[in-house]
Structures are given as C-alpha cells and as structure tokens.
Amino acid sequence: MSTFHDVVVIGGGGAGLRAAIAVAETNPALRVAVISKVYPMRSHTVSAEGGAAAVSAADDSLDEHAYDTVSGGDWLCDQDAVEAFVAEAPRELLRLEHWGCPWSRQPDGRIAVRAFGGMKKKRTWFAADRTGFHLLHTLFQTALSYSDIVRYDEWYVTKILVDDGRAYGVVAIELATGRIETITASAVIVCTGGCGRVFPFTTNANIKTGDGMALAYRAGAALKDMEFVQYHPTGLPFTGILITEAARAEGGWLLNKDGYRYLQDYDLGTPTPDPVLRNMELGPRDRLSQAFVHEFEKGRTIDTPYGPVVNLDLRHLGAKLIDAKLPFVRELCSKYQNIDPVTSLVPVRPVVHYMMGGIHTDIRGATSLDGLYAAGEVACVSINGANRLGSNSLPECLVFGNRAGRAAAVFAARYRQAVPSAVQAMARDEERRLAEELARHAEGHERIADIRTEMQTTMENGAGIFRDGDSLTKASDQLHELRMRFAHAAIDDHSKDFNTELIALLELGFMMDVAESIIACALQREESRGAHQRTDFPRRDDERFLAHSLIQRGADGTGRVSYLPVTITRWPPGERIYGR
Amino acid sequence: MADEITLEVARYRPEVDSSPVMQSYQVPLREHWAVLDGLTYIKDQLDGTLSFRWSCRMGICGSCGMTVNGEPVLSCATFLTDYAPGPVRVEPLHNFPVIRDLVIDIEDFMAKLPTVKPWIVRDVQSPVEQGEYLQTPEELEEYQQYSMCINCMLCYSACPVYALEPEFIGPAAIALAQRYNLDSRDEGAAERLEVLSSPEGIWACTFVGECSAACPKGVDPAGAIQRYKLTAATQTVKNLLMPRSKR
Numbered sequence: 021m022s023t024f025h026d027v028v029v030i031g032g033g034g035a036g037l038r039a040a041i042a043v044a045e046t047n048p049a050l051r052v053a054v055i056s057k058v059y060p061m062r063s064h065t066v067s068a069e070g071g072a073a074a075v076s077a078a079d080d081s082l083d084e085h086a087y088d089t090v091s092g093g094d095w096l097c098d099q100d101a102v103e104a105f106v107a108e109a110p111r112e113l114l115r116l117e118h119w120g121c122p123w124s125r126q127p128d129g130r131i132a133v134r135a136f137g138g139m140k141k142k143r144t145w146f147a148a149d150r151t152g153f154h155l156l157h158t159l160f161q162t163a164l165s166y167s168d169i170v171r172y173d174e175w176y177v178t179k180i181l182v183d184d185g186r187a188y189g190v191v192a193i194e195l196a197t198g199r200i201e202t203i204t205a206s207a208v209i210v211c212t213g214g215c216g217r218v219f220p221f222t223t224n225a226n227i228k229t230g231d232g233m234a235l236a237y238r239a240g241a242a243l244k245d246m247e248f249v250q251y252h253p254t255g256l257p258f259t260g261i262l263i264t265e266a267a268r269a270e271g272g273w274l275l276n277k278d279g280y281r282y283l284q285d286y287d288l289g290t291p292t293p294d295p296v297l298r299n300m301e302l303g304p305r306d307r308l309s310q311a312f313v314h315e316f317e318k319g320r321t322i323d324t325p326y327g328p329v330v331n332l333d334l335r336h337l338g339a340k341l342i343d344a345k346l347p348f349v350r351e352l353c354s355k356y357q358n359i360d361p362v363t364s365l366v367p368v369r370p371v372v373h374y375m376m377g378g379i380h381t382d383i384r385g386a387t388s389l390d391g392l393y394a395a396g397e398v399a400c401v402s403i404n405g406a407n408r409l410g411s412n413s414l415p416e417c418l419v420f421g422n423r424a425g426r427a428a429a430v431f432a433a434r435y436r437q438a439v440p441s442a443v444q445a446m447a448r449d450e451e452r453r454l455a456e457e458l459a460r461h462a463e464g465h466e467r468i469a470d471i472r473t474e475m476q477t478t479m480e481n482g483a484g485i486f487r488d489g490d491s492l493t494k495a496s497d498q499l500h501e502l503r504m505r506f507a508h509a510a511i512d513d514h515s516k517d518f519n520t521e522l523i524a525l526l527e528l529g530f531m532m533d534v535a536e537s538i539i540a541c542a543l544q545r546e547e548s549r550g551a552h553q554r555t556d557f558p559r560r561d562d563e564r565f566l567a568h569s570l571i572q573r574g575a576d577g578t579g580r581v582s583y584l585p586v587t588i589t590r591w592p593p594g595e596r597i598y599g600r
Numbered sequence: 601m602a603d604e605i606t607l608e609v610a611r612y613r614p615e616v617d618s619s620p621v622m623q624s625y626q627v628p629l630r631e632h633w634a635v636l637d638g639l640t641y642i643k644d645q646l647d648g649t650l651s652f653r654w655s656c657r658m659g660i661c662g663s664c665g666m667t668v669n670g671e672p673v674l675s676c677a678t679f680l681t682d683y684a685p686g687p688v689r690v691e692p693l694h695n696f697p698v699i700r701d702l703v704i705d706i707e708d709f710m711a712k713l714p715t716v717k718p719w720i721v722r723d724v725q726s727p728v729e730q731g732e733y734l735q736t737p738e739e740l741e742e743y744q745q746y747s748m749c750i751n752c753m754l755c756y757s758a759c760p761v762y763a764l765e766p767e768f769i770g771p772a773a774i775a776l777a778q779r780y781n782l783d784s785r786d787e788g789a790a791e792r793l794e795v796l797s798s799p800e801g802i803w804a805c806t807f808v809g810e811c812s813a814a815c816p817k818g819v820d821p822a823g824a825i826q827r828y829k830l831t832a833a834t835q836t837v838k839n840l841l842m843p844r845s846k847r
Contacts, residue, residue: 058653059710061751062661114728120720120783122740122747129734153660154747161718161776173710196699225655258632261658352658355677356632469644512648517614518700521648 022447025170026050026432027425028190028205030177030232032060034068034152034417035396035424036211037159038112042425044166047433054163055172055192055203057227057523061160064213064225065417068152069264069348070136071144072414074109077133080141082106083590089412090591092138092304093376093405094550094560096245096568099589101383101401105412105419112418113145121158122147124345134345135269136411138304138598140297144411149264149348155414172203176523177231179450180208180239180392181443187239187392188443191450195523198516200454202447204439206432207391209424210236210379211417214397215534217527219372220476221327223255223262232398234530236379237537241387242570244400244584246534247542247552248376250408251485253308255371257326259356263349263368265410267361268301270345273333274308275365276320282330286311289599299599306407306551307598309370313485324367331365338362370485374413376404376551377541380570380584385424391431395424402568406550458514458522466509468521472528475502479535483542488556492543499536506532537579541569544581562593605629605680606687607638609650612698620698623647624687629680635668635690636675639702652702659816662752666702667691672757672814693757706753712769715795716777721788739784746779746824748817755811755821761804768804769795771811771821778824781831789835797832 027043029036032054043052054060075085085106090097117123117131124132124146136144147154163169174195181188181204189204212232216224237243253274254263268274271294276282281291281300288307289299296302312330315321321328334342334349339362342350346361353361378400385393385401396417403416482495506528513521547561548554567583574580604626612620625646627638636654643650652675654664659677666675669689680688696704726733755771762768777796781789796802805825812822 058655058661058663059706059751062655062663064656064661066661066750067656067658111728114732117732118720118725118728118785120780120785122744122783123732125735125737125740127737129736129739131732150660150748153750157747157749162720164714165717165719167714196705225661226657227655259657348660355659467644468648510648513651515613515615515649515700518651518703520651521643524648 022202022204024204025053026205026436027052027207027209027428028203029054029209029211030190030235031063031211031213031396031398032056032171033063033211033213033396034065034156034159034414035421036209037163038418038421039209039211039395039425039428040169041159041163041166042422043429044169046426046429048168050429050432051168051170053170053172053203055175055177055190057174057176057195057231059173060171061157063156064228065152065156067223067225067262068155068414069149069262070266070269071134071146071151071411072113072155073136073139073144073409073411074113074415075106075143076110076131076145077142080143084140085143087591088139089403089409090405091594091596092409093407094596095566095593096402096405096549096586098402098587099591100587102403103589104383105403105416108419109415112415112422116155116158116418119158119162122154124148134266135295135297135302136409137265137268137302138298138409139411144269146266149266149346152414176526177235178454178526180235181446182239182389182392183440183443183446185240186390188439191447193454195518198519200451206436207393207428209385209428210392210394210398211396211421212398214375215531216372216375218476218531218535218538219479220473221255221260221480222372223252223260224372229527229531230534231527231530232394233378234533236387236392236394237533237573239389239392240573241389241392242380242572243537244377244380244568244570245402245541246377246537246571247545247569248406248550249372249483249538250305250374250376250551251309251370252305252373253312253370254332254368256352256357257324257329257367257369260371261352261356262371262373263332263352263366264346267332267334267346267349269295270341271295271337272301274301275331275333276315277322278320282315282320283308283311286314287599303598304407304409309485310553312370322367327369329367329369332368333365334361335363335365374408376400376402376406376408384427385420386427391435393424393428395420406552457525458519466505468509468511468524468528471502471506471509472531475499475531475535478502479538483538486553486555487542488554489543492539496539496543499532499539503532537571540579540581541571545569566593602629602685605638605684607642608687608689609642609702610691611650611701613700629684631681633680634676635666635678635680635688636664638680639675639690651700660750662750665693665752665754665757667693667757672754674752674754674816677816693753695757695759695763696753704753708766709751709753709756709770709773712773713776716769716773717788717792718776718780720780720783720786721791722785723787733785735784742784743779743782746775746782746819749775749819750817752816754814754816758810758814760808760810761806765804767800769801771825774802774828775819775821775824778828781828793832793835796828797836802829802832
C-alpha cells in the first residue's frame with residue numbers, strides 16, 4: 021500500500037513540529053505529514069529543562085552570542101551558520117511566545133532571561149525549569165490548529181527510499197497493527213533527535229536511539245562530526261536524570277568530597293559566592309565533565325553503588341528561589357533521589373546528554389541527497405562544533421526546523437516527480453525484510469538486551485569523556501564482534517500487535533550503525549578539541565583538524581571518513597578562555 | 601528487605617487472548633527501582649513479549665501511565681519498595697480500550713483535544729517584530745497550573761463520569777481549554793464556549809474530584825471545571841442578552 025504527501029517529516033519533537041508548521045505556512049497547498057514513533061507530545065524535547073538562548077537584553081548583542089557559541093564549540097562551528105542562528109533565534113522564541121509558550125516574565129511583563137554555562141550575557145529564556153516541556157506542548161497544540169498537517173502517531177520509519185541520489189519517501193510500520201506502508205513524498209525532513217541510548221548512562225529518553233542518523237546514513241547521506249558526544253556534568257546517579265545547568269546558573273556550587281569547589285583547580289576561574297558568567301560552575305559542559313574525571317583520578321569524588329559522584333549544593337539558594345526558578349529540580353530530586361535540595365546536597369555525575377554530530381546539512385537544512393533535509397539534534401549544520409552550549413539546542417530546533425521546512429516546501433513544490441519503479445521495488449524489498457525480521461529470529465539465541473548492554477559498555481569504555489587510540493581500536497573490534505552476534509539476536513515476540521520487541525531489534529540495528537560511526541570518526545581525529553579528548557593527542561591541532569569529519573557508508577557497508585574545512589567568517593581560531 | 605518482589609502483570613494479546621490474563625514475574629527489589637524498572641527487567645531478561653509504553657522515565661513525557669494496585673499512576677514515578685513485600689498488580693489504565701498488554705488506545709482523547717482549540721486565538725495577530733505580548737508574573741500565574749498537563753491520561757482513567765459517558769470531553773482537555781481561556785494573550789474564550797458548555801463538556805462533570813487526586817502534576821482539572829462552570833453560566837446569560845460587540 022502506498023500514500024503520497026508532498027513533504028514527510030520524520031519525528032514530532034521541537035524541530036519536527038516547527039518544520040511541519042513552516043511547510044504549512046510557506047505553501048498551504050502542500051500536503052505535509054509528521055510520522056513519529058511516539059505521540060508528538062511524548063518526544064524527548066519534553067525533557068529539556070533550563071532554557072533557550074536568544075539575544076534580547078539591551079546590554080547584549082548578536083556578535084556576543086555568536087562568539088560564545090564559536091568559542092564554546094572550540095572553533096569547530098561553521099560561523100556562517102552560527103551567525104544565521106543567533107540572528108534568527110530571537111524571532112523564533114518570540115514566535116513561540118505569540119503561540120502561547122508560558123515564558124517566565126519580569127515584573128513589568130517582559131520576557132525574563134537567566135545566565136547559562138559558557139554564555140557571557142544573560143540571554144537564556146526559560147519557562148521555570150520545564151522549558152522543553154512547555155515549548156513542545158506549545159508547538160504541538162499550535163500544530164493542532166493546522167488541520168492540514170497529517171499525523172502518523174506511533175509509526176516507526178524503517179527506511180528512507182532513495183534512488184539516484186534523491187529521496188522519494190519512507191517505509192514505516194504502524195505500531196498498533198504491525199501494518200507496513202510505503203509513504204512517498206517529494207521531500208523528507210529528518211527530525212528524530214539524538215542517540216544517547218548508544219551509551220549506558222544517559223539523560224536521554226528510551227526513544228533516543230539514533231534512528232534518523234542511521235536511516236540517513238543507510239540511504240547514502242553523510243554524517244558529520246560524530247565523535248563529539250556531550251557529557252552533561254550533572255546527572256542523578258542510577259537514573260541519569262538531568263539536573264539542569266540552570267541550577268548552577270541560579271547559584272549552585274559543585275563540591276568534591278571535601279566540600280571544595282574543585283573547578284577552581286581547572287583553569288575555570290576563582291570561586292565567588294554569586295555566579296559569574298563564563299566562570300567556575302558557569303563554564304562549558306565539556307570542561308566541567310573533564311574536571312570531574314580529574315577529580316576522580318585524584319580520589320576526591322565520593323563512591324556510591326552507582327559510581328563516583330560529586331555534590332551539587334543548592335542549599336544556600338533557599339526554598340523560595342528553588343520553588344520559583346527550579347521547581348522541577350526539587351521534584352526530581354525528591355522523587356528519584358529521596359532528597360530535598362533545599363536541605364541536602366545533590367549527588368551528581370557526568371552523563372551522556374547530547375550529540376553534537378549528526379546528519380551533514382548545509383545552512384538551509386539540506387543534506388547531501390536531493391529532497392532529504394534534517395534539523396534539530398539529528399542534524400549537524402554545525403552551530404555546535406565540538407561542544408554545544410547549554411540553551412542553544414532548543415532555539416536550534418526552531419531556527420533550523422523552520423529553515424528545513426521552508427527549503428523542503430520550495431523543493432517539493434518545484435520538483436514533484438513520479439516515483440521510479442526502482443523505488444517501488446526497494447519498498448517491496450523493505451517490506452519483505454521486515455517480515456523476515458519478525459520471523460527470522462525465532463531460532464536465534466542472543467537476547468537483544470544483552471547485545472545492547474554490551475554495546476553501551478563498549479562505547480563508554482572506548483569513547484567516553486577521555487579516549488585514546490587503544491580504547492577506540494578495542495571498541496571498534498568489540499563492535500565488529502557484536503555486529504556478528506546481532507545477526508543471531510532472538511526475539512520472543514512474533515505478533516503484529518504493538519510489537520515493541522521488534523522495534524527494539526530495529527532500534528538496536530540503528531544504534532550499531534551510529535556507534536560504529538562514532539568510533540570510526542573518533543579514531544581518525546588525532547587531536548583533542550571540545551568534547552573529543554584524546555589522551556594520546558592532548559592538543560588541538562588546527563593544522564590538521566580545523567575540519568569536520570564526514571563519514572559515508574561504502575558499498576561494503578563500512579564507513580569512509582573524509583574531512584570538510586570549517587567555515588570561518590569573523591572569529592579566527594583562538595584560545596578558549598573561561599574565568600580569566 | 602527481601603531481594604525479590606512479584607509483579608502480577610495483565611497480559612492481553614488480541615491474536616491469542618479473548619480477554620486479559622494475569623501473569624506473574626519475579627523481579628529484583630532494589631532501592632530506587634520504579635515499577636517501570638521492574639517491567640523493563642521483565643522485558644529484557646524474562647519475557648520479550650510484554651508490551652508497554654515508556655520513554656523519559658522522569659515523569660514528564662506522559663507515556664507510562666498504568667494501573668498499579670488499582671490506582672492510576674505513572675509507572676516511572678511509582679516505586680517498588682513502596683509495595684514491598686508485594687505482590688504488585690500492574691494493569692493498563694482503566695476506561696480505555698486495550699491495544700495490547702499494558703498499551704491503551706488514546707485516540708479518543710487525541711480526537712477530542714483539538715475541539716477545545718488548545719491554542720492561542722486572537723482577533724488580530726500582532727507581528728513578531730513588535731516584540732512579546734506583555735504578561736506579568738501574576739497573569740502567568742493565572743493559568744500556569746493548567747499548563748502543566750502532560751496528557752498522561754491518569755485523570756481519564758480515574759474519572760467515573762468518563763467511565764460511564766465516553767462522550768465526555770474529559771478533565772485534561774477541559775483543563776487545557778481553561779489554560780488558554782485564562783491566558784491574558786488569548787481571545788478565544790467565546791469560541792471555546794460552545795464545546796465546553798455542551799452536554800459533553802463541563803456540565804457532564806459531577807465534581808467527584810478523582811481527576812485532581814490522580815493528576816501527577818498538580819493540574820487540578822476538577823478545579824478548572826468548577827471554575828469554568830461559573831464562567832459559562834455567566835457567559836451564557838450574557839450571550840443571550842447582549843450583542844457580540846459588547847461581550
């Protein structure tokens with residue numbers, strides 16, 4: 021069976037919904053569909069807490085936001101993309117305001133802003149500490165008012181159909197019934213978010229399995245800068261639940277086991293009672309997570325059953341401020357850690373949080389394949405470079421969701437083409453493959469969860485906060501072995517009705533592709549930059565690596581890595597300076 | 601503390617079962633383990649055929665609502681140790697058709713939600729270039745509580761009216777309508793009046809209050825409905841007496 025839409029958006033989170041609305045607004049004659057493996061309001065955007073950056077204060081400027089972003093990204097950002105991003109972010113956040121987002125306000129009714137890590141000015145808009153939740157629900161509810169946006173809720177895309185370098189649609193499974201359908205389109209926009217579940221300890225929701233990255237990679241698109249994985253410095257032990265950077269922006273301190281604000285030992289400035297921008301606890305995430313590892317090596321962290329931790333101290337902020345600005349932090353600590361941050365220290369440790377890399381796109385959201393676009397965390401434009409600054413990702417979803425939506429709308433209106441017979445054959449092959457996946461593993465003897473767990477451990481050991489040639493080579497070998505075992509993975513469930521085990525199997529296949537690309541790119545980049553720290557190459561090497569990694573799948577299924585120069589417009593590579 | 605606890609889980613596979621059956625599993629009883637952790641343990645280690653929804657595991661995505669020992673809860677925010685020594689009975693949310701095992705069909709809510717127009721309605725949209733609509737913290741406070749709904753469906757599961765009258769728009773949708781009605785930027789209250797004051801709207805609610813008790817986010821849909829009854833009564837009278845321009 022086959023259905024046609026002019027534009028198909030895969031993913032219904034911040035970027036996907038923004039893209040769908042952009043298509044509807046750009047050209048109301050176009051039929052646009054959003055396909056999501058969860059109901060859109062369940063998308064992982066919902067978990068973002070701290071805020072969204074956009075210049076709005078009188079003492080701020082676009083250039084300062086751009087410089088903070090470029091230096092925060094250790095000069096791996098494309099500066100033309102950053103300039104476009106900072107210029108369009110305020111308008112996008114205002115648009116959300118007009119759509120009803122309950123942004124926190126100043127007493128006079130204007131938008132309030134807060135400090136954030138690596139930002140030299142207060143420019144982070146927030147809705148208490150549930151910014152992503154409010155942003156997502158505002159977008160979702162606003163999207164409901166566009167009755168011509170068609171939704172495929174709880175449909176799982178398994179393949180992007182590409183022929184001769186051009187995308188023609190997708191094959192997807194309806195979870196509730198197991199029905200497989202070919203959905204053709206003149207343009208496809210991938211907005212499926214990140215891949216934190218490739219690692220064992222992550223803030224990311226269960227659904228963050230890198231589907232879109234792998235879909236595009238298998239379709240022949242290039243992935244970019246996959247070695248740059250962000251560890252957020254403050255996750256709750258055991259669950260990995262994020263404690264927002266806003267907790268430090270409001271004045272929280274990071275203490276080692278001696279109660280000492282250890283960040284002062286790592287070239288991040290000197291402690292002051294009140295928070296200072298680009299200083300100490302308001303340094304960038306990569307540097308803070310690396311400092312944690314050094315503290316651990318010095319024996320100054322605290323051992324727990326769930327690994328070493330340091331403490332986040334919010335007690336001096338008082339109940340009133342915490343309830344007003346950080347109510348969700350208090351709720352999460354109370355529910356998941358049995359502690360009250362008003363009276364107790366919060367144990368935290370670095371946790372995989374965000375993927376700087378992703379599908380290689382240009383500044384319009386276009387990938388290397390005609391008719392295929394990407395936006396949000398799944399994409400790499402790149403505005404985030406080697407390390408994303410907190411509160412840049414929500415506006416990125418909006419700015420580039422909008423851009424990709426507009427570009428796809430123009431493309432779809434201009435280049436409507438009949439679906440070639442090769443694509444129809446490809447779709448039939450995919451349907452056959454899925455039927456085989458459901459049946460083939462009946463005789464298998466490996467549990468999906470075991471392979472998944474081993475893959476995650478492999479990634480943490482091989483490509484964690486610090487890596488080296490040996491750890492990465494070993495990880496590469498182990499992934500190869502896991503790939504063989506994956507061929508024999510068993511599933512118990514052969515039903516068509518809401519078969520979550522089949523989905524877990526397909527997700528694991530996607531995660532293996534993503535894991536391999538991370539390792540391959542990390543192995544080739546023989547330097548340390550931002551979140552990619554090689555202990556065997558501890559310096560940044562602009563001579564060789566002021567360049568994006570691109571990985572593309574060869575005919576034999578293995579990845580080939582090449583490099584693309586970084587676009588520098590106004591900020592030549594310099595030293596990253598924090599706290600001085 | 602015992603080191604294991606029994607989960608009695610409702611199973612329903614439409615291809616083989618004519619009605620739900622209970623199946624028992626032994627799972628580790630550990631500090632910090634939510635009911636959801638018990639279920640993922642079953643799925644990963646014991647029985648891959650068990651189906652349930654989950655995602656954020658931090659009480660904000662609204663996916664994992666279930667009935668645990670008779671109460672509608674988020675399974676990611678409900679902890680096994682609170683039920684020791686067990687057994688713990690895990691069933692799908694009540695008042696919904698079951699697709700499979702613990703997975704319910706929420707299409708009824710998804711269809712009702714747009715009918716209350718849960719978005720900003722304005723006679724004239726001012727251009728984004730003119731900046732934000734001013735809204736004081738006090739004005740934000742007016743509707744903030746109702747904006748906290750995560751669409752988890754616990755309130756529908758708890759609602760005795762929805763159980764008997766599936767046409768009832770229901771607590772979450774009405775609370776979301778109120779969220780926009782009370783937003784100082786919105787001018788759509790009149791457009792929402794017809795649906796909300798219909799027999800399937802607020803007047804169906806008998807103010808049992810179970811929805812507010814079940815809500816994991818403190819939204820208080822029952823309060824929203826009661827408050828709107830007063831507004832609707834006044835507004836209906838006004839509509840009868842006054843021309844539109846004066847309302």
